[in-house]
Amino acid sequence: MAGRLKATKKMKSIMKWYYVEAKYARYLGKKVAWITSGGPVEPLIAMNIIPVYPENHGAMIGASKMGGKMSEFAEGLGYSSDVCSYTKNDITSSITKESPIKGGLPEPDMLICSNNICGTVLKWYEIQARKFNVPLFIYDTPFVHTEFTEEARAYVNAQTEEYIKFLEKHTGKKFNYKKMKRVGKLSLEAMRLWKKVLETAEHKPSPMTAFDAFFHLALIVTLRGKKVVVKYYRQLLKELEERNKNNIGAVDNEQYRLLWDNLPIWFRMRWLSEKFASHGAALVADTYTQAWCGVIDYVNEEDFLSTMGEAYTRIHLNVGVDQMADTIKKFIRQYDVDGLVMHSNRSCKPYSFGQYDIQNLLQDEDIPVLMIEADMTDERKFSESQAEARIDAFMEVIKQRKREKK
Amino acid sequence: MQKEKIINRFREVARAPYPYLQKLKKKTGKALIGSTCAFTPEEFILAAGAHPFRIFGESESLSGADAHIQAYGCSMVRGMLEDGLSGKLEFLDGVVFPHACDSIQRLSDIWRLNIKSLHFDVLLPVKLDSPLAKSYFTDVLKRFRKDLEKALEVEITEEALKEAVALMNNLRRRLIRLYGLQSERPGILSGSDLSAVVKAAMVMEKQETVTLLDDLLEALENEPFSQRPPKRILISGSICSHPDIYQMIEGKGAVVVWDDLCSGSRYFEGLAAEDKEPVEAVTGRFTERYVCPAKHLGVKFQMENLKKLVKEHKIDGILFMLLKFCEPFSFDYPDIKTGLEQMEIPFLLVEMDRHNEVDEQMRTRIDTMLEIL
Numbered sequence A: 001m002a003g004r005l006k007a008t009k010k011m012k013s014i015m016k017w018y019y020v021e022a023k024y025a026r027y028l029g030k031k032v033a034w035i036t037s038g039g040p041v042e043p044l045i046a047m048n049i050i051p052v053y054p055e056n057h058g059a060m061i062g063a064s065k066m067g068g069k070m071s072e073f074a075e076g077l078g079y080s081s082d083v084c085s086y087t088k089n090d091i092t093s094s095i096t097k098e099s100p101i102k103g104g105l106p107e108p109d110m111l112i113c114s115n116n117i118c119g120t121v122l123k124w125y126e127i128q129a130r131k132f133n134v135p136l137f138i139y140d141t142p143f144v145h146t147e148f149t150e151e152a153r154a155y156v157n158a159q160t161e162e163y164i165k166f167l168e169k170h171t172g173k174k175f176n177y178k179k180m181k182r183v184g185k186l187s188l189e190a191m192r193l194w195k196k197v198l199e200t201a202e203h204k205p206s207p208m209t210a211f212d213a214f215f216h217l218a219l220i221v222t223l224r225g226k227k228v229v230v231k232y233y234r235q236l237l238k239e240l241e242e243r244n245k246n247n248i249g250a251v252d253n254e255q256y257r258l259l260w261d262n263l264p265i266w267f268r269m270r271w272l273s274e275k276f277a278s279h280g281a282a283l284v285a286d287t288y289t290q291a292w293c294g295v296i297d298y299v300n301e302e303d304f305l306s307t308m309g310e311a312y313t314r315i316h317l318n319v320g321v322d323q324m325a326d327t328i329k330k331f332i333r334q335y336d337v338d339g340l341v342m343h344s345n346r347s348c349k350p351y352s353f354g355q356y357d358i359q360n361l362l363q364d365e366d367i368p369v370l371m372i373e374a375d376m377t378d379e380r381k382f383s384e385s386q387a388e389a390r391i392d393a394f395m396e397v398i399k400q401r402k403r404e405k406k
Numbered sequence B: 001m002q003k004e005k006i007i008n009r010f011r012e013v014a015r016a017p018y019p020y021l022q023k024l025k026k027k028t029g030k031a032l033i034g035s036t037c038a039f040t041p042e043e044f045i046l047a048a049g050a051h052p053f054r055i056f057g058e059s060e061s062l063s064g065a066d067a068h069i070q071a072y073g074c075s076m077v078r079g080m081l082e083d084g085l086s087g088k089l090e091f092l093d094g095v096v097f098p099h100a101c102d103s104i105q106r107l108s109d110i111w112r113l114n115i116k117s118l119h120f121d122v123l124l125p126v127k128l129d130s131p132l133a134k135s136y137f138t139d140v141l142k143r144f145r146k147d148l149e150k151a152l153e154v155e156i157t158e159e160a161l162k163e164a165v166a167l168m169n170n171l172r173r174r175l176i177r178l179y180g181l182q183s184e185r186p187g188i189l190s191g192s193d194l195s196a197v198v199k200a201a202m203v204m205e206k207q208e209t210v211t212l213l214d215d216l217l218e219a220l221e222n223e224p225f226s227q228r229p230p231k232r233i234l235i236s237g238s239i240c241s242h243p244d245i246y247q248m249i250e251g252k253g254a255v256v257v258w259d260d261l262c263s264g265s266r267y268f269e270g271l272a273a274e275d276k277e278p279v280e281a282v283t284g285r286f287t288e289r290y291v292c293p294a295k296h297l298g299v300k301f302q303m304e305n306l307k308k309l310v311k312e313h314k315i316d317g318i319l320f321m322l323l324k325f326c327e328p329f330s331f332d333y334p335d336i337k338t339g340l341e342q343m344e345i346p347f348l349l350v351e352m353d354r355h356n357e358v359d360e361q362m363r364t365r366i367d368t369m370l371e372i373l
């Protein structure tokens, strides 16, 4: 058994201190901005504004198995039972203060919303802008069905300037372009390291699983642009490379390698990981955590701001289904996987609609696909017995195929 | 033409839009361009010599769509896809996908991958309340114009565009007047007929519609009207094409006097400025007229707009008709609900599938609300 990654402890402590700092931001003379997970955070870091991620909080709520209850509370207020549970968790927690973090998230001084992940966040942030009565900035990223157009480029670039003016206005301070340069470089470095971390899973056996990736993702989401992230991922990378050198796999006796699509099912992480491991299967990669290093090629290292718009517009969730399928194809080869597990996530329509077509586009890959119906935090939408039966059947197919191939 | 005859014409097209379109195509040879959302700039399609129409999703069964979009997609998106996949829309030359909600966005991808037709993504901004977004909006329209020219091998002249702007305005003015009449003399048309007229107007040849509407308006304006003032209802939501609902409301002595539906007033609200350069004029209409919940025009816009409508049309009660699984509309509801409770206006939320029958439970709930009025 590989046991736990040592870095895990470090990460927990970094996250703890991050939330403590955010909580006492006011006393430290700092402002707090709530921001969407795909939002352009670097300018906030350059301005010493503390970014807080309701989606990360939503994930924590899910992992603590509080999601179903909290969604239900929001439904009592009139929110539909069929909409994104991250949103409902956040709405509930900001009223009841229920949270895995004591007292819930610190209240925002401003809201930064980028619709590069979905249109849901637009509605979500409008609701919270009304509730907290704070300014809202929308970083509007036109969808890239087939092409990133020139006018879209001009539009997002102009919004980068608009964004900076917004921050200057609401902090009363001049934007620090010099610091921004450093932050941009650090952010890019963190993305590169994160990519390397994920790529250690190319090794057989894989030193980590997607479940590890889901966990270690928190820093690249919340604090990219800060030194501590770079330092942390260096350490993690070293540990994983060490494992590879010694051929230590995250899953004992890894025989099958799988790829995961969509958000995690936060409230069943342990169960799923053990379930797959019991078949000798490791989920070695996923499309979700890769999103935070998928746009490296678009970033200009020397001048982050000049390409920030493009990088944030061309992320995995903001492109056409065929491009998503291409990414999956690439991972299938890169990680040499035997099967694909798709989480059909009732909460997340932009991620889930199109999954059937991705399957069609993968026909030439000749790879078994399993679809699990669930939700990332709402356990009411998940049937363990059904999932179990389907996983078992799916693994049978994979095993059989591997036997035949031999 | 007689009133009854005109209304019958509208009813017929609303009930069976596709046979109408097939005939139109045969008669005129025009390219037929379907649209998936009220944010379609129809002026450009008209100026390209083609005919724009709204795809409603007429299919009852969704077996084809099931293989592409999960059951938690709204019935509008699934219905449209079903029509495309099942061959019901075989006569269609192309489809326009304006950026609207997440579901329509994915519908565009799925359509492009599975259905052979000309494909136009119109990548509109979501925030409409900034000068930047307006200039981007204009750029997007310019691209759409070029895309249409290329795909249909035509030139869209300034002249034609101006004419199209004027034609669409003419159509809108008449629909606005028709709704206005219903608000002034509630019940002058039954709710289901009014809804059929707008639906048909989204399908029919525009000039033909204008002429028919002129006749209808004339007939209605001259009709004597003496009815006890009924209770005045507003329907709010995305789409409502259930004739039963209107009948139920009317059966209780109430009348739908206004709506803010995509299948209703959202289609014709706001005119494009005819004294402006036409692309600017269309941009202006879309960014300044009242807006859909998938777009951003400030954080309080939807509530304010509803309040305005309530006042303007002396509304006694509101019926929210939301499609199940629809995110943009349903997220606005709770805060609006709180606002309405403070204003002490009775309202009721009905969440449904477009293909569902109006069941007993829903009937009782609607009845109960109407009785409170």
Ligand code: SF4
Pocket (backbone or CB within 6 Å): A055, A084, A085, A086, A087, A117, A118, A119, A120, A121, A263, A347, A348, A349, A350, A351
């Ligand atoms: S889970 Fe999906 S719908 Fe919800 S906030 Fe994230 S990207 Fe948007």
Ligand code: SF4
Pocket (backbone or CB within 6 Å): B074, B075, B076, B077, B100, B101, B102, B103, B104, B238, B294, B323, B325, B326, B327, B328, B329
């Ligand atoms: S009803 Fe809602 S989810 Fe469906 S297409 Fe319209 S806005 Fe999108």
